[in-house]
Amino acid sequence: MSTTLLVVQTLNGLQLGVLLFLIAAGLTLVFGVMDFINLAHGVQYMLGAYLAVTFFALTGSFLAALILALAAALLCGLLLEFLVFRHLYGRDHLDHVIATFGIILFINHGVKIVWGAAPLSLPIPDLFSGSVQLADGLLYPVWRLVTIGSGLAVAALLYVLVSHTRIGMLVRAGATNAAMVSALGVDIRRLFLIVFGFGAMLAGFAGIMIAPILSVDPGMGDTILILAFVVIVIGGIGSIRGAFLAALLIGLVDTLGRSFSVDILRLVMGPSPARTVGPALASMLIYLLMAVVLYVRPSGLFPAKGR
Amino acid sequence: MPPALSLATSPTPTRRRLEVLPIGIFLAFAVLPAAAPLAGGEHLLSLGSRVMIFAIAAVALDLLVGYGALISFGHAAFIGLGAYAVGILAAHGIGDALVSLPVALAVAALYAFLTGIVCLRTKGVYFIMITLAFGQMAFFTASSLAPYGGDDGLTIAARSTFAGFPLLKNERAFYYVVFVALLGTYLFCRALVGSRFGRVLRGAKENPVRMAAMGFDVYRFQLATYVIAGTLGGLSGFLLANASEFVSPAYMSWQRSGELIVMVLLGGLGSLNGAIIGTAAYLLTEEWLSGFTEDWKVIFGPVLVLVVLFARGGLIGVTAELWRRLGRD
Numbered sequence: 326m327s328t329t330l331l332v333v334q335t336l337n338g339l340q341l342g343v344l345l346f347l348i349a350a351g352l353t354l355v356f357g358v359m360d361f362i363n364l365a366h367g368v369q370y371m372l373g374a375y376l377a378v379t380f381f382a383l384t385g386s387f388l389a390a391l392i393l394a395l396a397a398a399l400l401c402g403l404l405l406e407f408l409v410f411r412h413l414y415g416r417d418h419l420d421h422v423i424a425t426f427g428i429i430l431f432i433n434h435g436v437k438i439v440w441g442a443a444p445l446s447l448p449i450p451d452l453f454s455g456s457v458q459l460a461d462g463l464l465y466p467v468w469r470l471v472t473i474g475s476g477l478a479v480a481a482l483l484y485v486l487v488s489h490t491r492i493g494m495l496v497r498a499g500a501t502n503a504a505m506v507s508a509l510g511v512d513i514r515r516l517f518l519i520v521f522g523f524g525a526m527l528a529g530f531a532g533i534m535i536a537p538i539l540s541v542d543p544g545m546g547d548t549i550l551i552l553a554f555v556v557i558v559i560g561g562i563g564s565i566r567g568a569f570l571a572a573l574l575i576g577l578v579d580t581l582g583r584s585f586s587v588d589i590l591r592l593v594m595g596p597s598p599a600r601t602v603g604p605a606l607a608s609m610l611i612y613l614l615m616a617v618v619l620y621v622r623p624s625g626l627f628p629a630k631g632r
Numbered sequence: 633m634p635p636a637l638s639l640a641t642s643p644t645p646t647r648r649r650l651e652v653l654p655i656g657i658f659l660a661f662a663v664l665p666a667a668a669p670l671a672g673g674e675h676l677l678s679l680g681s682r683v684m685i686f687a688i689a690a691v692a693l694d695l696l697v698g699y700g701a702l703i704s705f706g707h708a709a710f711i712g713l714g715a716y717a718v719g720i721l722a723a724h725g726i727g728d729a730l731v732s733l734p735v736a737l738a739v740a741a742l743y744a745f746l747t748g749i750v751c752l753r754t755k756g757v758y759f760i761m762i763t764l765a766f767g768q769m770a771f772f773t774a775s776s777l778a779p780y781g782g783d784d785g786l787t788i789a790a791r792s793t794f795a796g797f798p799l800l801k802n803e804r805a806f807y808y809v810v811f812v813a814l815l816g817t818y819l820f821c822r823a824l825v826g827s828r829f830g831r832v833l834r835g836a837k838e839n840p841v842r843m844a845a846m847g848f849d850v851y852r853f854q855l856a857t858y859v860i861a862g863t864l865g866g867l868s869g870f871l872l873a874n875a876s877e878f879v880s881p882a883y884m885s886w887q888r889s890g891e892l893i894v895m896v897l898l899g900g901l902g903s904l905n906g907a908i909i910g911t912a913a914y915l916l917t918e919e920w921l922s923g924f925t926e927d928w929k930v931i932f933g934p935v936l937v938l939v940v941l942f943a944r945g946g947l948i949g950v951t952a953e954l955w956r957r958l959g960r961d
Contacts, residue, residue: 356757362757362760364890409937409941412941413940413941418703418757418760419697419703419893419901420940422703422705422890423893423894423897423936423939423940424937424940424941426890426893426936427932427933427934427935427936427937427940428933428937429933430929430930430933431929431930431933431937432933433929434927434929434930434933435930437927438930547886547887551764551886554761554764555761555765558757558761558762562757562758601778602776604776605772605773605775605776605777608772608775608776609768609772609773612766612768612769612772613769615761615762616750616762616765616766616769619750619753619754619758619762620750620753623753623754623755623758624754624758
């Protein structure tokens with residue numbers, strides 16, 4: 326267990342955490358403000374990645390692909406809101422689960438038809454390719470650092486937006502008591518639309534940034550969706566701050582757990598059982614963490630409203 | 633004994649008419665093997681078994697969701713646990729149902745009890761998510777069972793025997809064993825929701841605070857229901873492992889849990905019949921659509937959305953509504 330490996334894995338964990346935050350932020354806002362469970366949020370992340378691949382193939386420029394894909398992701402989000410979601414606000418949570426489950430089925434397979442089932446990839450932009458030396462014998466890919474940096478920048482931007490602007494104030498108020506905000510004369514439908522579109526765009530952004538690191542395939546949204554839900558539940562539904570801290574926590578616990586579980590288990594058991602138990606324990610670690618957090622605090626760490 | 637619990641006991645005409653429905657369902661299942669030689673043959677039988685096996689799990693889930701308002705997003709884990717009990721025992725040469733069936737049920741019940749203690753502390757969405765988390769834990773545990781196939785799953789050499797007698801080997805006999813299991817599950821759940829226990833559960837769904845004020849320990853009733861539903865999931869898993877002679881972690885994936893919720897909702901919540909009809913509708917639509925296009929999910933997804941948007945109350949609700957309108961004109 327060398328220090329270099331520890332630093333690299335910590336950075337990787339940070340990168341996963343930042344990515345999870347981008348997705349969880351939209352999810353937790355949609356959930357907190359509209360009381361809407363959007364299982365299709367992971368699909369928007371996947372669409373971001375696919376759209377970026379397509380636009381990159383068309384334009385040949387990563388920046389152009391980024392901007393076009395962001396716009397297209399926003400459009401997809403608004404379209405879904407307009408066609409389906411706005412008819413479901415105020416309905417039972419079960420209805421949300423089923424309808425968005427149907428959307429997942431549709432888009433996951435639609436993507437397979439349009440782009441094929443084989444994984445696609447997006448090249449890292451030339452400017453950020455290669456690695457940078459952080460310390461002696463410690464090389465780290467520049468693109469991953471860019472991902473961490475841009476994720477943190479978005480988090481900072483979101484913080485400013487939510488806590489220092491009028492629209493952010495309305496969002497916070499909506500997360501606490503949407504009916505009261507509406508009664509005070511705010512056009513709550515428009516607020517919902519804005520929050521939804523913004524959330525979809527953030528998820529799309531996460532998809533674009535991760536596309537050069539992971540392969541782009543039709544199932545990519547499902548895995549990340551479950552992780553994002555773990556994040557918002559641990560963080561407390563509706564809380565951006567909770568989502569941020571929980572995302573970093575989950576990112577670090579998951580990555581470090583996967584890297585070091587076997588080594589740590591070897592301290593208490595033989596090498597062969599450690600090799601069997603280690604990976605299993607590593608994949609459940611975050612769910613275990615979630616169960617413990619919810620056992621101790623049934624509404625997450627930073628609940629936005631007192632329910 | 634609090635007095636206000638005899639609300640839903642007076643038999644109304646609608647109640648009696650709906651009795652036709654379960655009798656019709658089970659009659660249809662009972663005569664299906666007779667129709668098998670005419671169309672489909674063996675395939676029709678195994679499809680029928682499959683529908684009934686999932687219907688057992690769906691009825692159990694309806695007990696939780698429809699009567700207890702406990703939306704479990706990890707119900708597939710119990711099916712998986714039951715199936716793995718059969719698979720692992722068979723891998724060690726124990727292929728008799730007299731051992732594997734009790735083990736399957738006990739494992740599922742124990743898991744439901746241990747996770748239920750934690751899950752039921754939470755409410756609403758948190759409950760959905762924590763049951764999902766425990767489902768995922770079971771999924772990853774199964775994926776990491778390297779001696780038993782890991783991700784690839786585990787093939788079972790032969791179907792379970794009953795006291796050494798290979799009862800399940802014959803497809804038709806297997807079908808009727810599953811039929812009896814579903815009928816038993818249905819009658820048991822019906823008796824349960826009609827009993828005092830069921831009324832407490834429904835009361836807790838409407839207003840848990842009030843039930844608690846009336847002196848009922850809501851938590852214990854819900855935990856008991858969770859364990860019952862989990863055990864029935866284990867029964868479904870036992871049968872599923874025997875039906876496919878194969879177990880895999882995919883049985884416990886969260887998508888499978890989602891499908892189970894869809895099945896219950898498609899038929900109509902809180903009627904038990906609805907769960908069976910919904911399961912049949914889901915699996916038959918899947919079978920039918922996948923018959924002529926590989927991309928059946930592209931059609932099925934929007935259908936689900938439309939069902940949620942326009943067909944409130946599921947198939948049963950829509951039929952009852954149509955019935956009512958026709959009767960009025």
